Amino acid sequence: MLHINQLHKTYPDGTAALRGLDLNASCGIFGLLGPNGAGKSSLLRTIATLQQPDSGQISFNGVDVLQQPQQLRRQLGYLPQEFGVYPHLSCRALLEHIAVLKGLTDRRLRQQQIDELLTKTNLTKVAHKAVANFSGGMRQRFGIAQALLGDPKLLILDEPSAGLDPLERQQLHNLLAQISRDRLVLLSSHIVDDIEQLCRQVAIMLQGQIVLQGDTTALIAPLHDQIWSYSGEPGRLPAQTQLLQRSYLRGVPQLRCYAPACPGEGFSAVTASLQDCYFLTLAAASAQQEQIAC
Numbered sequence: 198m199l200h201i202n203q204l205h206k207t208y209p210d211g212t213a214a215l216r217g218l219d220l221n222a223s224c225g226i227f228g229l230l231g232p233n234g235a236g237k238s239s240l241l242r243t244i245a246t247l248q249q250p251d252s253g254q255i256s257f258n259g260v261d262v263l264q265q266p267q268q269l270r271r272q273l274g275y276l277p278q279e280f281g282v283y284p285h286l287s288c289r290a291l292l293e294h295i296a297v298l299k300g301l302t303d304r305r306l307r308q309q310q311i312d313e314l315l316t317k318t319n320l321t322k323v324a325h326k327a328v329a330n331f332s333g334g335m336r337q338r339f340g341i342a343q344a345l346l347g348d349p350k351l352l353i354l355d356e357p358s359a360g361l362d363p364l365e366r367q368q369l370h371n372l373l374a375q376i377s378r379d380r381l382v383l384l385s386s387h388i389v390d391d392i393e394q395l396c397r398q399v400a401i402m403l404q405g406q407i408v409l410q411g412d413t414t415a416l417i418a419p420l421h422d423q424i425w426s427y428s429g430e431p432g433r434l435p436a437q438t439q440l441l442q443r444s445y446l447r448g449v450p451q452l453r454c455y456a457p458a459c460p461g462e463g464f465s466a467v468t469a470s471l472q473d474c475y476f477l478t479l480a481a482a483s484a485q486q487e488q489i490a491c
């Protein structure tokens with residue numbers, strides 16, 4: 198279990214990235230959603246002991262992460278948002294190098310683990326190639342393979358699906374579902390679909406705080422029968438109707454709205470999604486923050 202209590206982090210230039218953040222997560226894939234600049238990477242870097250918070254507590258499976266960072270690092274795999282590689286090293290050589298850095302000193306066990314991870318991430322056939330020449334999807338799978346060296350109990354993945362094509366994204370989902378059975382995977386993304394497809398637990402982050410957290414299905418449930426779509430331009434929206442999303446279908450505007458009952462002619466009920474919950478939560482949190490600011 199991961200417990201975070203009242204975490205604060207302000208960077209030297211005065212940016213308050215974490216502002217009294219609380220979070221609890223158990224085994225499985227835990228999704229962290231939030232707009233750009235919400236503080237997701239700051240939080241993940243702090244949990245990964247790559248930066249110190251100003252105050253607060255973090256514990257993982259009983260280990261005080263801030264007091265005993267080495268103990269956490271032994272159980273940690275981390276894939277940062279920007280993942281640099283040595284340009285000339287092959288996939289296998291780089292995994293070897295990282296495995297040694299992670300303390301896998303027994304050569305035979307190291308080889309065995311690398312072979313298993315290459316199979317799991319479907320990289321065996323390209324293990325001799327330079328990672329620098331990999332496609333986006335292959336690079337992310339490599340990133341997950343290196344993070345899994347040492348069989349960590351906590352895996353932190355910062356936006357692993359950024360820049361992937363739909364097929365690569367699907368392959369990444371299959372891999373994540375497979376490797377999350379006996380560990381906690383913290384997955385940050387602004388692709389709400391990724392989180393809805395993969396995560397049973399989710400937290401929404403805004404301006405350095407968690408504004409909503411819980412079981413994904415339970416968070417969406419109250420919105421059933423309250424989400425409506427409208428094809429075209431309805432003019433002024435009926436009272437008690439909140440616009441959540443405007444998109445296009447073959448060039449025709451499509452509105453997605455929240456309303457406690459059918460807003461009127463032309464609106465049809467649609468199944469509520471995590472995206473609806475996300476937009477409603479962000480709108481409510483922004484309105485509350487504006488009120489406080491006034």
Ligand SMILES: Nc1ncnc2c1ncn2[C@@H]1O[C@H](COP(=O)(O)OP(=O)(O)OP(=O)(O)O)[C@@H](O)[C@H]1O
Nearest residue numbers: 208210212214231232233234235236237238239240
């Ligand atoms: N090293 C740093 N020094 C100063 N400010 C920083 C630093 N790192 C992040 N920030 C700022 O802290 C805030 C939170 O950034 P962070 O990268 O944690 O958010 P994020 O939710 O991961 O954003 P994104 O989704 O765009 O990656 C932003 O205002 C950002 O500009």
